[in-house]
Amino acid sequence: MTEDEIREFLSRLEVKKAEVKKVQFPELVPPPGLERLKIGFDYLAEIAVLVEAQLGQATLKIKDILGLQEGSVIELEKAAGESADVLVNHQPFARGEVIVIGNNYGVRIDSIYEAEKT
Numbered sequence: 001m002t003e004d005e006i007r008e009f010l011s012r013l014e015v016k017k018a019e020v021k022k023v024q025f026p027e028l029v030p031p032p033g034l035e036r037l038k039i040g041f042d043y044l045a046e047i048a049v050l051v052e053a054q055l056g057q058a059t060l061k062i063k064d065i066l067g068l069q070e071g072s073v074i075e076l077e078k079a080a081g082e083s084a085d086v087l088v089n090h091q092p093f094a095r096g097e098v099i100v101i102g103n104n105y106g107v108r109i110d111s112i113y114e115a116e117k118t
Contacts, residue, residue: 052087053107055098083110 001009056076068074078084078098084107086094096107 049089050087051093052090053096053098053105054085054087055105080105 056078058074058076060074080098080100082098083095084098085092086096086107086109092113094109094112096109096111099106099108
């Protein structure tokens with residue numbers, strides 16, 4: 001195309017201004033029968049969640065970690081009678097006391113944290 005042809009082509013193009021309009025969404029209306037679809041607590045009761053008790057932590061050297069074997073003991077800060085945090089799905093849930101039950105440790109729940117309101 002020559003320069004004149006380009007100018008002629010461009011002169012024929014209409015330049016329209018962009019128009020911005022506010023979007024109007026229709027009102028949300030629940031479908032008929034939705035009120036009958038309530039889920040009972042029994043449905044939720046079978047959902048598995050991860051529960052953790054933070055009994056402490058330890059700092060070990062790599063050579064010590066590589067030397068661990070079945071029956072090895074890693075000392076933690078918490079002892080029986082001390083408090084420990086309980087997490088549910090990695091979220092703080094409660095606080096309790098470390099207890100010994102036979103050859104096992106447990107946590108007796110003292111208080112459950114209030115849910116954060118968003």
